[in-house]
Amino acid sequence: MPLSSAASIKGSQGQTLTVSKTTVKSGSVVTVKGNYFDETVGIYLAFCVIPAKGKAPTPCGGGINKAGLGEASFWISSNPPPYAIGLTEEFLPGGRFTQKVKISKKIGKFDCTKVKCAITVRADHLRSNDRSSDLFIPITVK
Amino acid sequence: MKKLVLVALIASLLTPVSAQAAETKFVGGPLTNLDYQGATINIQLSNVPAKGGLYIQQCVEAPAGTRSAQCNKAVELWISSARGASFLPTAPIVFKPTGSFLVGTTTVDCTVSKCGIFMRFDHTVASDLSEDQFIPLSFKAASAGTTTLPVDEITAKINGVVVTTRSPITLSYRQFATVSAVSKAGAALTYTSLAPACALNGTEITPLSGVGECAISVTSAGNSNASPITAILPIRLSLGIQTVGEFTTPKSIKAGSKIELPSLSNFGEKVTYKASGSCSVALARATVRKGKCTISATAPGKSKSYKALNQKYSITGK
Numbered sequence A: 001m002p003l004s005s006a007a008s009i010k011g012s013q014g015q016t017l018t019v020s021k022t023t024v025k026s027g028s029v030v031t032v033k034g035n036y037f038d039e040t041v042g043i044y045l046a047f048c049v050i051p052a053k054g055k056a057p058t059p060c061g062g063g064i065n066k067a068g069l070g071e072a073s074f075w076i077s078s079n080p081p082p083y084a085i086g087l088t089e090e091f092l093p094g095g096r097f098t099q100k101v102k103i104s105k106k107i108g109k110f111d112c113t114k115v116k117c118a119i120t121v122r123a124d125h126l127r128s129n130d131r132s133s134d135l136f137i138p139i140t141v142k
Numbered sequence B: 001m002k003k004l005v006l007v008a009l010i011a012s013l014l015t016p017v018s019a020q021a022a023e024t025k026f027v028g029g030p031l032t033n034l035d036y037q038g039a040t041i042n043i044q045l046s047n048v049p050a051k052g053g054l055y056i057q058q059c060v061e062a063p064a065g066t067r068s069a070q071c072n073k074a075v076e077l078w079i080s081s082a083r084g085a086s087f088l089p090t091a092p093i094v095f096k097p098t099g100s101f102l103v104g105t106t107t108v109d110c111t112v113s114k115c116g117i118f119m120r121f122d123h124t125v126a127s128d129l130s131e132d133q134f135i136p137l138s139f140k141a142a143s144a145g146t147t148t149l150p151v152d153e154i155t156a157k158i159n160g161v162v163v164t165t166r167s168p169i170t171l172s173y174r175q176f177a178t179v180s181a182v183s184k185a186g187a188a189l190t191y192t193s194l195a196p197a198c199a200l201n202g203t204e205i206t207p208l209s210g211v212g213e214c215a216i217s218v219t220s221a222g223n224s225n226a227s228p229i230t231a232i233l234p235i236r237l238s239l240g241i242q243t244v245g246e247f248t249t250p251k252s253i254k255a256g257s258k259i260e261l262p263s264l265s266n267f268g269e270k271v272t273y274k275a276s277g278s279c280s281v282a283l284a285r286a287t288v289r290k291g292k293c294t295i296s297a298t299a300p301g302k303s304k305s306y307k308a309l310n311q312k313y314s315i316t317g318k
Helices: B002-013
Strands: A007-010 A016-019 A029-035 A043-049 A073-076 A097-102 A117-123 A135-141 B015-017 B025-029 B041-046 B054-060 B077-079 B093-095 B100-103 B106-109 B115-121 B133-136 B154-158 B169-172 B177-183 B189-193 B198-201 B204-207 B213-220 B229-238 B258-260 B272-282 B285-299 B309-317
Touching: A007 A135, A016 A117, A016 A135, A029 A117, A043 A097, A073 A097, B025 B115, B025 B133, B054 B093, B077 B093, B154 B213, B154 B229, B169 B204, B177 B189, B177 B213, B189 B198, B198 B213, B204 B229, B272 B309
Parallel strands: B169 B229
Antiparallel strands: A007 A016, A016 A029, A029 A097, A043 A073, A043 A117, A117 A135, B015 B025, B025 B041, B041 B093, B054 B077, B054 B115, B100 B106, B115 B133, B154 B177, B177 B204, B189 B213, B198 B204, B213 B229, B258 B285, B272 B285, B285 B309
């Protein structure tokens, strides 16, 4: 039985981000769904410490990961640079994606039971200063 | 006196030239007495309109209001902020015209023909001539033994249709498309997507947007018989056509029959069905009674990607 219900957020360009539960035990996995994303912009999906307003989310759990299940960071892009082909997950038609993200109590030296952490989306490093794609759904870690 | 001559020389090397209608200001040089081979012109542009990128070409002068067909494809530059462009509009530009070049089987000798730099809007605003401007160039005579290697010729097709900067192709969002190209000289070809709106995987193109433009470049590496060249294949993007996939209904069916209806469109949208006449729909399943039945399928569109679905199916229950 989930510890809390799903949460959803809508971005400025109409994109939606949904997380299956927002209060979870450390080590558990949440399902994250995206829809109506701009497929011409690659994104990072990760579990991160919530940054100061206007700053990029960092630090984040995990790294660039192709394994898909049970990790904390994903690079989603339908048009990655040549060096990244095979490292990214593609958007499905309509700008959709579904990933399972692992939630951990600790992100580096930060403790998510003491600082605010969230499932986050940001534009990838090809547009690292683009904050218009940033989305946060806070997660409470038990 | 020497200083005066030097100042005059520098002024002649960096000559501002502008056409009457064009907004783009061109400053560059040298423009006269250029080496037949190995000439370099340093260019700085300003006031480049945001409406589109530019091509900088070496062409034979054409009558006013027309564009020359006699251009040196091998030295063409694409000036744009888009990915894959030769130079940013604000960057110092290095242009390398040659004293002669081949157009098809015809050699253009710029010591005989009136050659120059031709600037124009790029493929994103191909029909707009307002930035067309011609800046004359002159070359020294060729030294003995100079030969002109012909420029390779690339014939490129997208979905079997020949595409050039003069004849773009239109693709819709997520339309399946492949690019194929042939080098006349048999040189190796490489393909690159020049804009994020089109993904390129090998030779398979996936339009990721339903508005704007993208472009694929095809580059010939050249060989001992031909010099390198890059062809740009412009693609105009249009909204995708949303469907319920391969689903079709029979024109007539036995009364009491049930039809399973797809729950998602080809773009992943949830499809809503409504029945009128001799049928009903529940849980993505239609039940047809005796008589005429119409089932309408609708799904929302996505701005800048695909249109809303609005499809009707007519069935007769017998």
